[in-house]
Amino acid sequence: MATAPKNLSEPLLQLYRINAGSCNGCDVELATTATVASFDVERIGCSYTESPAEADIVLVTGPLTVRVREKVLRAYGEVPEPKITVAVGVCPISGGVFRDSYAVDGPVDRYLPVDVNVPGCPPRPQAILAGIEEAVLLWRARRDGVLPPPVASQPHPEKGAVSTGVRGKMDFNPAACVGCRMCEHVCAGGAIRFNEEFTGLRFTLWHNSCVFCGLCRHYCPTGALTVTDEWQLAHRQDQKYHLTTQGIMPYAPCSGCGELLLPVAPELLRVAFRGTGREIDRLKSLCTECRQKQSIGGRRR
Amino acid sequence: MTPSIITLGPHQLALEEPMYFKVELEGDTVVGLDVMAGHVHRGMEHLVMKRNLYQNITLLERLCSLCSNSHPSTFCTAVEDIAGIVVPERAEYLRAIADEIKRISSHLFNCAIMAHIIGQGALFKNVMQIREIMQETKEAIYGNRMDLAANCIGGVRYELTPELSMYLGQRMELMKAPLDELYRIYTTDPAIRVRTEGLGVLPRQEAKDYAVVGPVARGSGIAYDVRKKSPYGAYDRLNFLVATETSGDVRARASVRLREAQESVSLIEQCLTRMPDGKSCADILPEIPAGETIAKSEAPRGELIYYLSTDGSDMPARLKWRVPSYMNWDALKVMLKGERVTDIPLIVNSIDPCISCTDR
Ligand code: SF4
Ligand code: SF4
Numbered sequence: 001m002a003t004a005p006k007n008l009s010e011p012l013l014q015l016y017r018i019n020a021g022s023c024n025g026c027d028v029e030l031a032t033t034a035t036v037a038s039f040d041v042e043r044i045g046c047s048y049t050e051s052p053a054e055a056d057i058v059l060v061t062g063p064l065t066v067r068v069r070e071k072v073l074r075a076y077g078e079v080p081e082p083k084i085t086v087a088v089g090v091c092p093i094s095g096g097v098f099r100d101s102y103a104v105d106g107p108v109d110r111y112l113p114v115d116v117n118v119p120g121c122p123p124r125p126q127a128i129l130a131g132i133e134e135a136v137l138l139w140r141a142r143r144d145g146v147l148p149p150p151v152a153s154q155p156h157p158e159k160g161a162v163s164t165g166v167r168g169k170m171d172f173n174p175a176a177c178v179g180c181r182m183c184e185h186v187c188a189g190g191a192i193r194f195n196e197e198f199t200g201l202r203f204t205l206w207h208n209s210c211v212f213c214g215l216c217r218h219y220c221p222t223g224a225l226t227v228t229d230e231w232q233l234a235h236r237q238d239q240k241y242h243l244t245t246q247g248i249m250p251y252a253p254c255s256g257c258g259e260l261l262l263p264v265a266p267e268l269l270r271v272a273f274r275g276t277g278r279e280i281d282r283l284k285s286l287c288t289e290c291r292q293k294q295s296i297g298g299r300r301r
Numbered sequence: 302m303t304p305s306i307i308t309l310g311p312h313q314l315a316l317e318e319p320m321y322f323k324v325e326l327e328g329d330t331v332v333g334l335d336v337m338a339g340h341v342h343r344g345m346e347h348l349v350m351k352r353n354l355y356q357n358i359t360l361l362e363r364l365c366s367l368c369s370n371s372h373p374s375t376f377c378t379a380v381e382d383i384a385g386i387v388v389p390e391r392a393e394y395l396r397a398i399a400d401e402i403k404r405i406s407s408h409l410f411n412c413a414i415m416a417h418i419i420g421q422g423a424l425f426k427n428v429m430q431i432r433e434i435m436q437e438t439k440e441a442i443y444g445n446r447m448d449l450a451a452n453c454i455g456g457v458r459y460e461l462t463p464e465l466s467m468y469l470g471q472r473m474e475l476m477k478a479p480l481d482e483l484y485r486i487y488t489t490d491p492a493i494r495v496r497t498e499g500l501g502v503l504p505r506q507e508a509k510d511y512a513v514v515g516p517v518a519r520g521s522g523i524a525y526d527v528r529k530k531s532p533y534g535a536y537d538r539l540n541f542l543v544a545t546e547t548s549g550d551v552r553a554r555a556s557v558r559l560r561e562a563q564e565s566v567s568l569i570e571q572c573l574t575r576m577p578d579g580k581s582c583a584d585i586l587p588e589i590p591a592g593e594t595i596a597k598s599e600a601p602r603g604e605l606i607y608y609l610s611t612d613g614s615d616m617p618a619r620l621k622w623r624v625p626s627y628m629n630w631d632a633l634k635v636m637l638k639g640e641r642v643t644d645i646p647l648i649v650n651s652i653d654p655c656i657s658c659t660d661r
Binding site: 019021022023024025027028029031032035036037062063065066067068071096097098100101102103104121122124125165166167185186187188189211212213214215218219227 | 311318319339340341342343344345347348351352353355356357358359360362363364365366367369410413425426429430433436440441442443444445446447448450453458585586655656657
């Protein structure tokens with residue numbers, strides 16, 4: 001992502017916050033970008049305003065509750081054009097953990113045009129700043145009537161930089177997955193989906209629904225899921241549905257009857273048995289029925 | 302004089318959350334108050350019953366992010382109670398550490414906003430800067446600055462390696478002098494005293510009548526703290542004082558919070574020295590039978606009660622809360638009566654209202 005260095009000839013852009021029913025996590029982190037020196041938005045050419053009429057950039061938090069919707073839309077309407085809207089946290093982007101509630105009417109882009117998304121729950125201030133920097137670039141391009149600069153193909157060097165222990169984007173290793181779907185079961189945001197396809201079982205993780213809680217990793221029996229410290233995920237709206245991690249676990253034919261099955265991952269065997277021998281290796285390429293037949297000699301029901 | 306009615310919203314009240322008040326005024330004196338609630342209503346009672354017990358650990362952590370650890374830890378305690386799971390002793394200490402870390406951050410945030418409302422911009426930034434020590438600590442140990450993801454059914458899902466324990470100890474050492482200094486400033490600085498003493502008084506009897514909890518109760522002389530009255534987890538093995546004040550005003554509540562933050566530092570240090578080795582989580586996938594129970598804890602804002610009923614499946618049959626801000630914000634009626642309209646934000650902030658907990 002390109003950066004918006006502070007340009008002294010440009011006036012400070014005014015940021016206006018709208019809380020659309022958040023758990024206050026994102027809002028408390030936004031407060032640090034107004035008060036803590038190292039995260040100060042003034043360093044990237046912005047400052048906060050309490051008045052929508054003065055604002056250039058709108059920061060929305062929360063999943064857009066039914067009760068607050070009209071107030072949000074009214075405040076948004078008071079912000080003059082050209083304005084750029086940033087969805088801060090997964091709540092406004094996808095509903096986050098609050099999706100599917102009668103009381104939640106988001107995602108926010110159903111009602112107003114969003115330009116930049118900052119995933120995270122809550123995103124760390126550095127990620128919020130990266131999102132605001134992107135918004136500044138888009139705002140200037142819109143004001144000047146030019147196309148926004150293209151997104152750099154490489155992530156910004158110091159932005160994705162390792163900082164010890166940060167719970168960032170999840171990673172997935174299809175070779176270790178046994179398709180037990182425990183991760184899908186425990187995920188509060190509904191970020192993980194399995195699809196049975198012709199050639200194999202497809203795993204998809206939507207980072208715009210993920211709250212980086214790591215519960216899937218905790219309950220995954222084989223360690224197929226890992227937490228990375230990649231936290232710089234702010235992106236433009238046209239990338240919203242591209243932010244996924246996928247994997248395919250190919251089916252293999254049963255060495256007995258030829259029926260397609262999901263092979264056992266070595267990671268699961270390691271969890272289940274202290275060591276694997278030739279016998280286990282032979283049995284693992286068989287479907288349940290053939291395995292039963294070959295190991296205990298025929299069907300016993 | 303005929304009373305007039307005005308509506309105050311989050312921007313006038315210096316609140317992070319959308320909360321609206323209808324205030325009845327005579328001149329510039331408050332005579333009546335009506336809270337317009339529900340803006341952060343996300344249908345949580347409905348949502349928790351659509352999610353299984355595992356998903357609820359993560360969902361409940363987002364009920365409110367200032368007391369975000371209290372929710373999953375109290376919820377897991379309820380599940381463990383129903384299932385008869387004995388949490389390893391090490392996990393009890395690790396839970397207490399997470400709770401106390403969150404308490405310090407939460408109390409400091411409230412004190413920071415108080416400085417902001419009084420117009421003490423430098424102090425506001427100073428408190429937020431001190432709070433950053435806690436924020437960085439949380440990120441280094443748990444991976445996130447707000448939501449710790451520390452709990453699971455049967456214990457915790459984080460470890461304090463010897464290096465991390467040492468780091469945490471050093472960070473606590475770093476907090477001591479600033480916390481002492483803040484306590485001194487908030488209780489003795491003339492500019493703060495003049496704005497906070499005698500303001501928004503909740504007398505002891507009214508505090509009882511309204512059943513307020515947490516620092517609001519303790520600021521009015523009621524030494525009620527769940528960690529002492531009905532100890533849970535590791536708290537029966539830890540030494541701490543329940544901070545109380547008797548004046549029931551804005552100053553008293555701030556003073557209680559700052560002393561509690563100091564006590565929390567000591568609690569964390571005690572945990573670090575007493576915590577035994579061993580497992581940090583019992584069986585990873587326990588059976589949860591049918592049953593019902595109540596679990597409670599002392600969240601930063603006061604007593605938090607969970608009611609949980611299960612039916613033998615891994616979906617909760619019913620889950621209900623009583624959150625501290627519910628009673629505390631009702632008592633605002635007493636605290637605000639007769640005060641000037643300009644003091645409303647300061648008094649409202651002094652109960653540290655959590656709207657996302659209360660509206661759910
Ligand atoms: S994204 Fe997460 S932290 Fe932010 S408001 Fe939503 S639940 Fe809270
Ligand atoms: S970390 Fe895993 S369980 Fe948690 S929200 Fe993301 S995908 Fe779901």
